[in-house]
Amino acid sequence: MNTPDKKKKVKKPLTVEQQISRRNFISFATFAVLAGGAYEGWRWLYKSPPEATGGITAGARKPLRKALNKTELFFRRVFSDNHLVKTYPKSMAAKNVRVNSDIGMEAKDKFDPASWKLQVQKKGGEILQVTLQEIMALPKTEIIYDFKCVEGWDQISHWGGVRFIDFIKHFQLDDYTKMDYVGMETPDKAYYVGLDMPSAIHPQTLLAYEVNEKPLPLNHGAPLRLIIPVKYGIKNLKRIGTITFSNTRPRDYWAEQGYDYYSGL
Numbered sequence: 656m657n658t659p660d661k662k663k664k665v666k667k668p669l670t671v672e673q674q675i676s677r678r679n680f681i682s683f684a685t686f687a688v689l690a691g692g693a694y695e696g697w698r699w700l701y702k703s704p705p706e707a708t709g710g711i712t713a714g715a716r717k718p719l720r721k722a723l724n725k726t727e728l729f730f731r732r733v734f735s736d737n738h739l740v741k742t743y744p745k746s747m748a749a750k751n752v753r754v755n756s757d758i759g760m761e762a763k764d765k766f767d768p769a770s771w772k773l774q775v776q777k778k779g780g781e782i783l784q785v786t787l788q789e790i791m792a793l794p795k796t797e798i799i800y801d802f803k804c805v806e807g808w809d810q811i812s813h814w815g816g817v818r819f820i821d822f823i824k825h826f827q828l829d830d831y832t833k834m835d836y837v838g839m840e841t842p843d844k845a846y847y848v849g850l851d852m853p854s855a856i857h858p859q860t861l862l863a864y865e866v867n868e869k870p871l872p873l874n875h876g877a878p879l880r881l882i883i884p885v886k887y888g889i890k891n892l893k894r895i896g897t898i899t900f901s902n903t904r905p906r907d908y909w910a911e912q913g914y915d916y917y918s919g920l
């Protein structure tokens with residue numbers, strides 16, 4: 656028997672419990688769709704081939720590296736070499752400059768700073784050898800800036816040496832600045848960094864032989880270290896042995912461990 660009620664199909668207002676269960680359903684459905692999308696995205700990334708330069712940067716998937724390289728290019732354009740890193744008065748420089756790590760400098764007894772020569776790899780296999788005396792005869796530049804390590808500490812420190820660009824000009828290496836990268840390695844080749852050319856020839860980048868106006872101690876990279884204020888500490892190679900120029904990325908110790916190759920500030 657038909658009740659008049661059923662025919663009219665009156666829409667009864669939902670009870671509180673019904674409203675809650677409906678909202679729960681919508682929330683879970685939305686979550687499931689988003690989670691599915693995230694999973695598919697991850698699978699896509701996971702299945703995509705690794706980048707071609709796997710050994711140099713730590714073998715990220717191609718699409719991920721593409722995004723990272725876009726980010727790098729963006730920062731390289733924004734922070735071009737017209738931008739100078741902030742400098743500080745001498746009074747603010749740390750008296751006890753922190754010594755961090757010493758990869759490529761372990762064989763302290765085997766290394767003789769007196770017979771050290773900087774080796775610059777030129778085209779056609781020729782090697783330019785430069786003594787510390789020749790480097791110290793060039794105009795000296797000093798910088799007091801906030802040195803930053805990726806491990807989370809920073810310190811205002813005072814360095815002295817020759818600007819890398821002045822070194823290049825003096826030894827008539829100008830042609831090499833048309834290349835994309837500079838590579839630097841310790842004499843034992845255990846620590847090595849790759850630098851984009853604009854950062855290497857930045858006016859604040861130094862081949863440093865002094866800290867706090869005194870000769871660099873061995874643990875800070877004597878006889879010669881890199882001070883590159885536009886980069887994190889990892890790129891500031893201590894005890895430079897060789898310098899190379901290239902259009903492909905030179906090998907880089909920390910990039911091989913997955914750190915950002917550019918490591919700019």
Ligand SMILES: Nc1nc2c(c(=O)[nH]1)N[C@H]1C(S)=C(S)[C@@H](COP(=O)(O)O)O[C@H]1N2
Nearest residue numbers: 753754755756757758804846888889891893
């Ligand atoms: N040869 C060499 N250079 C190096 C390193 C290293 O382990 N070996 N460590 C880098 C890191 S991580 C930092 S923070 C700085 C520290 O420089 P400092 O010891 O003079 O403070 O050196 C950089 N240059």
Ligand SMILES: [Mo]
Nearest residue numbers: 804805888889
């Ligand atoms: Mo560091």
